[in-house]
Amino acid sequence: MALKVQVRRVYDPPGPGDGTRVLVDRLWPRGLTKAKAELDEWCKQVAPSPELRKWYGHDPSRFEEFARRYHIELEQPERSEALAHLLELALHGTVTLLTATKQPEISGAEVLAGILRH
Numbered sequence: 001m002a003l004k005v006q007v008r009r010v011y012d013p014p015g016p017g018d019g020t021r022v023l024v025d026r027l028w029p030r031g032l033t034k035a036k037a038e039l040d041e042w043c044k045q046v047a048p049s050p051e052l053r054k055w056y057g058h059d060p061s062r063f064e065e066f067a068r069r070y071h072i073e074l075e076q077p078e079r080s081e082a083l084a085h086l087l088e089l090a091l092h093g094t095v096t097l098l099t100a101t102k103q104p105e106i107s108g109a110e111v112l113a114g115i116l117r118h
Contacts, residue, residue: 003090005116007109010098014038019094022086024109026050029100039098041089046082048108049073063106070111083115090116 004019010029014021020040023029026047029037048056048070056066074083089095095116099109 003087003117004094005090005097005113006094007097007099007104007107007113009102009104010037010039010100015096017094018096020089021096021098022089023098024086024112025099025101026053027100032100037098043082043086045078046074046086046112053108058101058103058106060103060106066108067111067114070108071115074115083112086112087116 006018008015008018010023010025010032021038023037023039023042023044024046026044028042047053048066052066052069052073056062073079086095086097097109097113099107101107101109104110
């Protein structure tokens, strides 16, 4: 059974098919109020470590290695529990993973979505 998990920018207005909206960044998005974000949850425990995020720097040429390293980080207890929580949400309906990055298709949220879909 394929789960409906999508990735969007947190700055974009919510869509009718978003389902449960979960911010998966460690840091709160700049210039965005909690009310305007229209989140259901903020799951910062699942975000990549600050060290990995800084190393990656959203450099497209590093995305594959970033994803590999992030998969390893997701095996750590706190992150694996957070990932299990996201999976539980996805088993009950559409989940939209939100990120502040300008390129969500090469973000940690996209890595998470790929894991949850499979």
